[in-house]
Amino acid sequence: MINRGESLAITGSSGSGKSTLLTLLAGLDTPSEGEIWLDGSPLHALDADARADLRYRTSSFIFQSFLLLEHFTALENVMLPLEMKGDSAAGQQAATLLTQMGLHERLHHYPRQLSGGEQQRVALARAFACRAPVIFADEPTGNLDQRTGNAVMDLLFAHQQQSGTTLILVTHDLSLANRCQRMLRIHEGKVVAVT
């Protein structure tokens, strides 16, 4: 059970099943057995449409590979979830978010023109733009150096505390995991420790 507003780190060695667990929790994949409840809904029992609706209402996701669309500018990547909701001020809000991330001079740059840290900050801004009560983050600093990774995580935790968002992240970086309120350690697909 993960409570609203909590932060949880899922740790474990490579191949232990951390990312698989995270995608199952976020409803991006379907479990072959077991139950997952998200915001009072039985995620495991929902069809693809209902799972999509639940994701739309409750969660956003930060991918290890950033998953920025390469033919979209940074601004357009952040605007996407807002445009999906039909937000008429999508551009303005996305620009504000990117400015808060320190990317006010990079709004119209394409992902290939950004550094790894900048790309991850764009991905963060996109996740924040969803204004979802739960953020799932899969190795958000996995492709970044330590300094850049720390800066990105500072932004993530600051947002989580300010907005009261639930944060579930996957990492094998213990220092990063220690910044979360709770930690769940898995090994070969099984939970071996919860702290």
Place this chain on the structure above:
Amino acid sequence: MKHLAMLAIRLFWRDLRGGELNLMILMLCIAMMCHGAITLLEYRLDDTARQQAAEWLAADMVVAAHHPLPANWQQEAQALGLETAETLEFSSMLMENGQMRLASLKGVSDHYPLRGRLTLTSPDTGTPIAATHGPVPGTAWIDEEIAASLQLHPGMSLGLGKKQLAITAVLHHEPDRGMHWLSLAPRVMFNLQDIAATGLVRTGFNGHYQQLFAGPDTAILALQTQIKAAMDDGMRLYNRYDSTSQEQGRFIFQLGRFLTGIIVIVSLLTGWGLAMAARHHARRHLDQTALLMALGMRPRVVMVLDGLQRLLLLLLASIPGNLLALMMEQGVRYAAGNSLPTMVAITPWIILPSSLLYATVLLGGAVAVHALSSHALTPTQLMQRQRQRRPLLMGMAAVIATSTLAWLLWLRLHDLWLAVTLALTGLVLSGLLWALSAGMTRLLVSLGGYLPWHFRLGLHHLHRRRYSAGLQMTGLIMTLFCLSITLTVHRDLLASWQNQLPQDTPNYFAIGIQPEELPLYRQMLLDANIIHHREYPVLKGRLTTIDGQPVSRLVIHGAQGEAALRRELNLTESTELPSGNRITQGEAWQPDTPPLHASVEAQLAEQLGIHTGSTLIFSAGGLSLEVRVDSIRTLHWQDMTPNFYVILSPGSFTGLPVSWMGSFYLPEQRAGLLQAWTSQLPGISWLPVGQLIDSIRQHMTQIAGLLSELMLSAALASVLVMWIALTASSEERRREEYLLHVMGIRHHVLLRARGIEYAMMGAIAGLITLLLLEIVRYALLARYLDLTYPGPMTTLAALPLLGAMLAYGISRLQASVPSTDHRA
């Protein structure tokens, strides 16, 4: 929905801006350009054929009878806004200057002809000049034969019954004369207002009355309904929609089939190219689909969003696509020269609905596999590039490709079963080609162990990608195949047409040669060194009974059959069949074949239900001729040599009053000979058919021009598809090459290996194409286009080399091995 539409527009714009849609737009433009241009040509051709049919009738609709027609039909037609005219045709003996001549007299009203033109022979130059209307009251026009045989010329007068008419011109051509061109007597044309004064119309008068109508289609159809309701059994109605002549029909038929063939080929090519481009686009957009789903968009909504974007793509491509189609069609017509006087003007935008429908089907088929397969996966599966199981994907692709192709074929052929059969055949053939390509690749790889390093590297790449390479090679085979078949059939088609109408094709028919005149006729032609063809004895006979059934009780299906029963047929007897006749049922006559055996033309036989073994009875020369049908044969009326519906075995005419028919080629500059011959043999009718031949040759010139231009479009589509086929896997290949480069393999070795891989694919594709080509070429020429198969083309042996060179060339044109940036 509004949000979704706005989102679709934004996503589409971003895709467009990023160049993601370039390949698909290019293929759609090519598809719409080729389809639109050819469709427009077909529309024009159709309208032209109708116009020609109208000229053949001198009107849009004609009602004819051997008794006067109701006068109120003319008034009803005028009330509907139609133009009207009347004619009355009959035979009469004319006597002038001590000479007698049987003539065909034709009284025409003031507005005759409503379609087509009358031409007169200029008294000064002897060349044809157009006349805007027929002769005015009190005057007559005579043709050259009447002028020569009765020693008349303009300025003299001609007695027609009780009326003297002033001869004002020599008639050169009348548009509807071709309707009865083999039974023509020399012509005198006069104004119908003079008919009463001639006193020729009295009890027992046997004339052919016609009312002519022309105007808008709707009014013609409305009048046709009224007239048909009031017609009696002795009346006949002809209209330009279903009135065709054998002489004009075959070229239009062949051209129509060829155009349909080109559309099918272009559809196959562009459909395949579009499917490859869509696959390339879909693979690059898996992340976008995954992200949208991860952000909470329902899979079905993602599909709708994709559909809206494809719709925008379609609309965007339709603008340049249709403009290019118009330009191409104009270009094709321009290239065909100024010899297109009969091509009618039509609104070019008439192609828009069919063009959009065509492109929608094509695009729908191309994107459907990826749309259906990707939206059935979870976002994680999409991000991990997982795909549906291969058999499922292949099954989906097969069903969608077959349905798309069948639909496209159905739109063209209007025959669902034929379309489905052809599409299924195409599918099976594609599968075989794919298997053959993969098998040959495997064989090549197994034989390549002793080759140099870069050869082995190229073969290794080919082998590792053998499934997708098989797909690419299938595309290459289709490309090479379509290009080769289009070019070779184009060549065969033109050669066949040219052979049908050589330069010395007869331009005059001599009709009514009496047996005693035959030696003099032959001698005259021989003395003048005129190329002439064999003469045939002709006996006019009316078919009265088929297999014991009086023809009056038969139900006839077809215009030829009806016409054959209405009038007397020209029968001939001959040991050999005229050139170009081909027996399709039964056997040719042997030297000992007895008299009264018959060979019947295939289409007439079909319409009258005649088969080998049938017994026919003709009423001819006051006797009944009972003949047994030995063979059914096809022939080409367009050859412009004497041809007959019914040919009898030698000896059948013994004791019967026959005349003879001959044909010869008289060069234009020697046309003066005709006058001398006419005075020597005044009883013979000299029928000029040069104008008809010129018209057919003009068709050939037009068609040659049209086809050459269309070849260009097919070739353009082929090369583009080949490019797309070979670049479809370029991204993956570039990544691999980058890795190999990082591992120390030199740049030029990688480039050479890529070149070898491409060249091998091209060579295998060329080899398989070569195997296929002759089989299909034979089937197309002999079965589909009704032409003679001229034998294998040795030049096609170069196809494997051509395929290898083309593919190698494309590999050299592609981007070089990336050395620093492999993210793009």
